[in-house]
Amino acid sequence: MATTTAAQRREQARADYDAFLRACPTNQLLGRLSDKWVGLVVAALATGPRRYSDLGRKIAGVSPKMLTQTLRGLERDGIVSRTVTPSVPVRVDYELTPLGTSLACLLTAVKDWAETHFDEVRAARERYDTDVDTDTDTDTGVPA
Template sequence: MPTTTAAQRREQARVEYDAFIKNCPTNQLLTRISDKWVSLVVCALADGPLRYSDLGRKIAGVSPKMLTQTLRSLERDGILARTVTPSVPVRVDYELTPLGHSLGCLLSAVKDWAELHIEQVNEAREQYDEAS
Protein backbone atom coordinates (compact mmCIF):
# COMPACT_ATOMS: atom_id res chain seq x y z
CA MET A 1 0.00 0.00 0.00
CA PRO A 2 1.54 3.34 -1.03
CA THR A 3 2.03 6.00 1.60
CA THR A 4 0.05 9.22 1.40
CA THR A 5 0.83 12.70 2.60
CA ALA A 6 -1.32 14.53 5.11
CA ALA A 7 -2.55 16.82 2.34
CA GLN A 8 -3.58 13.82 0.24
CA ARG A 9 -5.45 12.30 3.20
CA ARG A 10 -7.28 15.59 3.82
CA GLU A 11 -8.24 15.80 0.15
CA GLN A 12 -9.52 12.20 0.19
CA ALA A 13 -11.56 12.91 3.33
CA ARG A 14 -12.99 16.04 1.68
CA VAL A 15 -14.13 13.94 -1.29
CA GLU A 16 -15.75 11.43 1.06
CA TYR A 17 -17.72 14.03 3.08
CA ASP A 18 -21.46 13.65 2.63
CA ALA A 19 -23.70 16.11 4.46
CA PHE A 20 -26.65 13.72 4.11
CA ILE A 21 -25.00 11.28 6.52
CA LYS A 22 -25.85 12.16 10.12
CA ASN A 23 -22.39 11.52 11.57
CA CYS A 24 -20.54 13.35 8.80
CA PRO A 25 -18.69 16.46 10.06
CA THR A 26 -20.29 18.55 7.32
CA ASN A 27 -23.75 17.51 8.53
CA GLN A 28 -22.81 18.61 12.03
CA LEU A 29 -21.47 21.91 10.70
CA LEU A 30 -24.70 22.51 8.75
CA THR A 31 -26.66 21.86 11.94
CA ARG A 32 -24.54 24.47 13.74
CA ILE A 33 -24.76 27.21 11.11
CA SER A 34 -28.47 26.70 10.50
CA ASP A 35 -29.22 27.66 14.10
CA LYS A 36 -31.27 30.84 14.37
CA TRP A 37 -28.97 32.47 16.91
CA VAL A 38 -25.85 31.66 14.89
CA SER A 39 -27.38 33.31 11.83
CA LEU A 40 -28.35 36.42 13.75
CA VAL A 41 -25.00 36.74 15.54
CA VAL A 42 -23.04 36.37 12.30
CA CYS A 43 -25.29 38.90 10.55
CA ALA A 44 -25.01 41.32 13.48
CA LEU A 45 -21.21 41.17 13.31
CA ALA A 46 -21.09 41.67 9.54
CA ASP A 47 -20.62 45.44 9.91
CA GLY A 48 -17.81 45.17 12.43
CA PRO A 49 -16.92 44.21 16.00
CA LEU A 50 -19.48 44.45 18.78
CA ARG A 51 -19.38 44.02 22.53
CA TYR A 52 -21.42 41.33 24.26
CA SER A 53 -23.98 43.84 25.57
CA ASP A 54 -24.36 45.40 22.09
CA LEU A 55 -25.05 41.97 20.61
CA GLY A 56 -27.61 41.27 23.33
CA ARG A 57 -29.43 44.51 22.55
CA LYS A 58 -29.27 44.05 18.78
CA ILE A 59 -30.58 40.46 18.78
CA ALA A 60 -34.06 40.61 20.28
CA GLY A 61 -35.11 37.61 22.31
CA VAL A 62 -31.74 35.95 22.82
CA SER A 63 -31.11 34.97 26.43
CA PRO A 64 -27.70 35.64 27.98
CA LYS A 65 -27.16 31.87 28.22
CA MET A 66 -27.91 31.28 24.52
CA LEU A 67 -25.82 34.24 23.45
CA THR A 68 -22.85 32.99 25.48
CA GLN A 69 -23.21 29.43 24.14
CA THR A 70 -23.51 30.70 20.57
CA LEU A 71 -20.47 32.97 20.86
CA ARG A 72 -18.37 30.18 22.37
CA SER A 73 -19.34 27.70 19.65
CA LEU A 74 -18.61 30.23 16.89
CA GLU A 75 -15.25 31.06 18.45
CA ARG A 76 -14.42 27.34 18.68
CA ASP A 77 -15.33 26.87 15.00
CA GLY A 78 -13.10 29.77 13.96
CA ILE A 79 -16.01 31.90 12.74
CA LEU A 80 -15.49 34.73 15.20
CA ALA A 81 -12.67 36.05 17.32
CA ARG A 82 -12.95 37.30 20.88
CA THR A 83 -10.69 40.14 21.96
CA VAL A 84 -10.26 41.03 25.63
CA THR A 85 -9.01 44.52 26.43
CA PRO A 86 -7.81 44.93 30.02
CA SER A 87 -9.66 47.84 31.57
CA VAL A 88 -12.15 48.48 34.36
CA PRO A 89 -14.50 46.90 33.56
CA VAL A 90 -12.88 44.47 31.15
CA ARG A 91 -13.85 45.13 27.54
CA VAL A 92 -14.65 42.10 25.35
CA ASP A 93 -15.24 42.53 21.62
CA TYR A 94 -16.40 39.94 19.10
CA GLU A 95 -15.68 40.13 15.40
CA LEU A 96 -15.90 37.84 12.40
CA THR A 97 -12.78 36.09 11.16
CA PRO A 98 -12.16 35.79 7.41
CA LEU A 99 -13.93 32.41 7.60
CA GLY A 100 -16.82 34.10 9.40
CA HIS A 101 -17.04 36.82 6.76
CA SER A 102 -17.37 34.18 4.04
CA LEU A 103 -20.24 32.60 5.98
CA GLY A 104 -21.70 36.01 6.77
CA CYS A 105 -22.24 36.76 3.09
CA LEU A 106 -24.39 33.65 2.76
CA LEU A 107 -26.34 34.11 5.98
CA SER A 108 -26.97 37.79 5.25
CA ALA A 109 -28.42 36.78 1.89
CA VAL A 110 -30.77 34.32 3.63
CA LYS A 111 -31.78 37.00 6.17
CA ASP A 112 -32.41 39.50 3.37
CA TRP A 113 -34.45 36.89 1.46
CA ALA A 114 -36.58 36.25 4.56
CA GLU A 115 -37.20 39.97 5.08
CA LEU A 116 -38.09 40.43 1.41
CA HIS A 117 -40.41 37.44 1.08
CA ILE A 118 -42.15 37.20 4.48
CA GLU A 119 -45.42 38.55 3.09
CA GLN A 120 -45.49 35.91 0.35
CA VAL A 121 -44.77 33.20 2.90
CA ASN A 122 -47.54 34.49 5.18
CA GLU A 123 -49.99 34.47 2.25
CA ALA A 124 -48.99 30.90 1.36
CA ARG A 125 -49.48 29.85 4.98
CA GLU A 126 -52.93 31.40 5.11
CA GLN A 127 -53.95 29.69 1.86
CA TYR A 128 -52.64 26.37 3.11
CA ASP A 129 -54.43 26.70 6.46
CA GLU A 130 -57.71 27.63 4.76
CA ALA A 131 -57.47 24.61 2.43
CA SER A 132 -56.70 22.19 5.28
Protein backbone atom coordinates (compact mmCIF):
# COMPACT_ATOMS: atom_id res chain seq x y z
CA MET A 1 0.00 0.00 0.00
CA ALA A 2 1.42 3.36 -1.02
CA THR A 3 1.92 6.02 1.60
CA THR A 4 0.35 9.42 1.17
CA THR A 5 1.59 12.81 2.21
CA ALA A 6 -0.33 15.10 4.53
CA ALA A 7 -1.13 17.36 1.57
CA GLN A 8 -2.53 14.41 -0.37
CA ARG A 9 -4.66 13.36 2.62
CA ARG A 10 -6.04 16.90 2.97
CA GLU A 11 -6.84 17.02 -0.73
CA GLN A 12 -8.62 13.66 -0.51
CA ALA A 13 -10.59 14.85 2.52
CA ARG A 14 -11.72 17.92 0.53
CA ALA A 15 -12.76 15.69 -2.34
CA ASP A 16 -14.72 13.49 0.08
CA TYR A 17 -16.90 16.37 1.32
CA ASP A 18 -20.50 15.85 0.26
CA ALA A 19 -22.87 18.62 1.32
CA PHE A 20 -25.83 16.35 0.63
CA LEU A 21 -24.86 14.18 3.60
CA ARG A 22 -26.22 15.50 6.89
CA ALA A 23 -23.08 14.62 8.87
CA CYS A 24 -20.78 16.38 6.42
CA PRO A 25 -19.26 19.60 7.79
CA THR A 26 -20.10 21.40 4.55
CA ASN A 27 -23.78 20.55 5.08
CA GLN A 28 -23.59 22.18 8.50
CA LEU A 29 -21.83 25.24 7.08
CA LEU A 30 -24.50 25.60 4.39
CA GLY A 31 -27.10 25.45 7.14
CA ARG A 32 -25.48 28.41 8.89
CA LEU A 33 -25.02 30.40 5.68
CA SER A 34 -28.63 29.90 4.63
CA ASP A 35 -29.93 31.63 7.78
CA LYS A 36 -31.70 34.84 6.77
CA TRP A 37 -29.90 36.91 9.39
CA VAL A 38 -26.50 35.73 8.14
CA GLY A 39 -27.30 36.86 4.62
CA LEU A 40 -28.51 40.25 5.77
CA VAL A 41 -25.60 40.83 8.18
CA VAL A 42 -23.03 39.90 5.54
CA ALA A 43 -24.77 42.09 2.94
CA ALA A 44 -24.87 45.01 5.40
CA LEU A 45 -21.16 44.62 6.16
CA ALA A 46 -20.28 44.36 2.46
CA THR A 47 -20.21 48.16 2.27
CA GLY A 48 -17.73 48.45 5.13
CA PRO A 49 -17.38 48.19 8.90
CA ARG A 50 -20.39 48.95 11.06
CA ARG A 51 -21.09 49.36 14.74
CA TYR A 52 -23.41 46.90 16.44
CA SER A 53 -26.10 49.56 16.84
CA ASP A 54 -25.82 50.50 13.14
CA LEU A 55 -26.38 46.87 12.16
CA GLY A 56 -29.41 46.68 14.44
CA ARG A 57 -30.93 49.75 12.76
CA LYS A 58 -30.03 48.60 9.23
CA ILE A 59 -31.50 45.11 9.55
CA ALA A 60 -35.21 45.51 10.22
CA GLY A 61 -36.76 42.94 12.49
CA VAL A 62 -33.61 41.41 13.95
CA SER A 63 -33.71 41.18 17.73
CA PRO A 64 -30.62 42.08 19.74
CA LYS A 65 -30.35 38.42 20.79
CA MET A 66 -30.43 37.14 17.20
CA LEU A 67 -28.01 39.81 16.00
CA THR A 68 -25.56 38.91 18.76
CA GLN A 69 -25.87 35.17 18.05
CA THR A 70 -25.43 35.72 14.32
CA LEU A 71 -22.37 37.94 14.76
CA ARG A 72 -20.78 35.49 17.21
CA GLY A 73 -21.32 32.60 14.82
CA LEU A 74 -19.87 34.55 11.91
CA GLU A 75 -16.90 35.59 14.02
CA ARG A 76 -16.32 31.97 15.05
CA ASP A 77 -16.42 30.90 11.40
CA GLY A 78 -13.87 33.56 10.43
CA ILE A 79 -16.32 35.54 8.29
CA VAL A 80 -16.56 38.62 10.54
CA SER A 81 -14.00 40.30 12.76
CA ARG A 82 -14.88 42.27 15.88
CA THR A 83 -12.92 45.28 17.09
CA VAL A 84 -13.47 46.72 20.56
CA THR A 85 -12.37 50.31 21.14
CA PRO A 86 -12.14 51.23 24.82
CA SER A 87 -14.18 54.35 25.34
CA VAL A 88 -17.26 55.42 27.25
CA PRO A 89 -19.42 53.77 26.11
CA VAL A 90 -17.33 50.95 24.62
CA ARG A 91 -17.31 51.00 20.83
CA VAL A 92 -17.63 47.68 19.02
CA ASP A 93 -17.17 47.51 15.26
CA TYR A 94 -17.73 44.55 12.95
CA GLU A 95 -16.29 44.04 9.51
CA LEU A 96 -15.89 41.28 7.00
CA THR A 97 -12.67 39.31 6.90
CA PRO A 98 -11.18 38.37 3.52
CA LEU A 99 -13.11 35.09 3.82
CA GLY A 100 -16.28 37.07 4.54
CA THR A 101 -15.64 39.38 1.61
CA SER A 102 -15.46 36.37 -0.71
CA LEU A 103 -18.86 35.25 0.64
CA ALA A 104 -20.41 38.72 0.52
CA CYS A 105 -20.55 38.87 -3.27
CA LEU A 106 -22.62 35.66 -3.29
CA LEU A 107 -25.03 36.60 -0.51
CA THR A 108 -25.40 40.16 -1.79
CA ALA A 109 -26.26 38.72 -5.20
CA VAL A 110 -29.00 36.58 -3.61
CA LYS A 111 -30.36 39.65 -1.75
CA ASP A 112 -30.30 41.68 -4.98
CA TRP A 113 -32.03 38.84 -6.85
CA ALA A 114 -34.79 38.74 -4.21
CA GLU A 115 -35.29 42.50 -4.44
CA THR A 116 -35.37 42.39 -8.26
CA HIS A 117 -37.65 39.37 -8.70
CA PHE A 118 -40.05 39.55 -5.77
CA ASP A 119 -42.95 40.79 -7.92
CA GLU A 120 -42.57 37.71 -10.13
CA VAL A 121 -42.42 35.44 -7.09
CA ARG A 122 -45.50 37.08 -5.59
CA ALA A 123 -47.42 36.59 -8.86
CA ALA A 124 -46.36 32.93 -8.97
CA ARG A 125 -47.50 32.46 -5.37
CA GLU A 126 -50.88 33.99 -6.14
CA ARG A 127 -51.30 31.74 -9.21
CA TYR A 128 -50.29 28.69 -7.18
CA ASP A 129 -52.61 29.54 -4.29
CA THR A 130 -55.51 30.08 -6.71
CA ASP A 131 -54.80 26.77 -8.48
CA VAL A 132 -54.47 24.85 -5.22
CA ASP A 133 -57.72 26.33 -3.88
CA THR A 134 -59.65 25.26 -6.99
CA ASP A 135 -57.94 21.84 -7.30
CA THR A 136 -58.44 20.78 -3.69
CA ASP A 137 -61.36 18.79 -2.34
CA THR A 138 -62.80 21.06 0.34
CA ASP A 139 -63.73 18.16 2.64
CA THR A 140 -60.35 16.40 2.77
CA GLY A 141 -57.85 19.00 1.55
CA VAL A 142 -56.49 16.39 -0.87
CA PRO A 143 -55.88 17.39 -4.48
CA ALA A 144 -58.76 16.25 -6.69
